Amino acid sequence: MVLVIGATGFVGRFLTTRLLKAGNSVRVTARHIGQADAILGHNKDIEIVRGDALEAGSIIRAMAGKDTVIFLATSIGNTYIDRSPEELDKRMMTNLIRAASIPNPPRIIFLSVLCDPDRQKTAYIESRFEMEGELKKSGLPHCIFRAPVIIGKWGLFFRLCKALIERSRLIFLPRSASTPCQPIYVGDVASYLVQAVANKDMCENAYEIPGHDVMTYFDMIDLFSKTLGYSKGFLVVPVNFSNVAARILTRATGISHNAVKASLEAMSIPMVASDETRTYRDFPEIHPLGYLDAILKALREN
Numbered sequence: 001m002v003l004v005i006g007a008t009g010f011v012g013r014f015l016t017t018r019l020l021k022a023g024n025s026v027r028v029t030a031r032h033i034g035q036a037d038a039i040l041g042h043n044k045d046i047e048i049v050r051g052d053a054l055e056a057g058s059i060i061r062a063m064a065g066k067d068t069v070i071f072l073a074t075s076i077g078n079t080y081i082d083r084s085p086e087e088l089d090k091r092m093m094t095n096l097i098r099a100a101s102i103p104n105p106p107r108i109i110f111l112s113v114l115c116d117p118d119r120q121k122t123a124y125i126e127s128r129f130e131m132e133g134e135l136k137k138s139g140l141p142h143c144i145f146r147a148p149v150i151i152g153k154w155g156l157f158f159r160l161c162k163a164l165i166e167r168s169r170l171i172f173l174p175r176s177a178s179t180p181c182q183p184i185y186v187g188d189v190a191s192y193l194v195q196a197v198a199n200k201d202m203c204e205n206a207y208e209i210p211g212h213d214v215m216t217y218f219d220m221i222d223l224f225s226k227t228l229g230y231s232k233g234f235l236v237v238p239v240n241f242s243n244v245a246a247r248i249l250t251r252a253t254g255i256s257h258n259a260v261k262a263s264l265e266a267m268s269i270p271m272v273a274s275d276e277t278r279t280y281r282d283f284p285e286i287h288p289l290g291y292l293d294a295i296l297k298a299l300r301e302n
Helices: 010-021 033-039 056-063 085-100 123-138 156-167 186-198 217-227 242-253 257-266 277-282 291-300
Strands: 002-005 026-030 046-050 068-071 107-113 142-147 170-174 205-208 233-237
Touching (some): 002 010, 010 026, 026 056, 033 046, 068 186, 123 142, 156 242
Parallel strands (some): 002 068, 068 107, 142 205, 170 233
């Protein structure tokens, strides 16, 4: 019996289908039930209840009777004038811990970000690591998955790149685009999460879940461009242009400014696995796709 918080987002849409196929009873929270029903394909097997990770009471009610909670919610798509995304993340984790702090608490599966915890981070990535810390300190049963850039048709990276490639003759990128990353396909992320749900003994572990290939963002965008049949030129911008670029891309794609800015800033952070020993040990059947195969699968997604 699984509760998914953040099910209407990019990973959540994919995950709910996989959970149902694996025989799980699935409940999801949504601020707008009708909109969530449409996003999730009007699937009668998914129970949709009103809930907002920023409202503790609604999460307490949604969690009733569920033994596993998958937390996918993120602040970067929200727009609150009086609160920063980092403040919203902290509030969401506080509400989650409060709701789960009951006799026989549910196990919490939390999707975080892959990067070296000892290196400099962006505000968004630092916020996710702080959420990890709060979850660990709570004493609640939990399992953490750290993912790099996630590839899929509705993913932020995919949508931004596709817009850049199709609408720009010349692609402007910061020097930080030479940073390495190990992008993973959304279906592989879902596979890890579904297996974690099935293995009830999987607790107090943090797993790095990178994709197969280590690439720079330059290489990733270049290969994506060629896959779409384009041959684009690149111009390296030597200054931090995340604010200006975020405004331009927000207008071009309709993606929220906070989400676009967080994605551009993340290009400066290496997202490469440092130790996959535990992942290989506990998930031997999962073999993540390479980047090109991930892009091809994303292009074929409905």
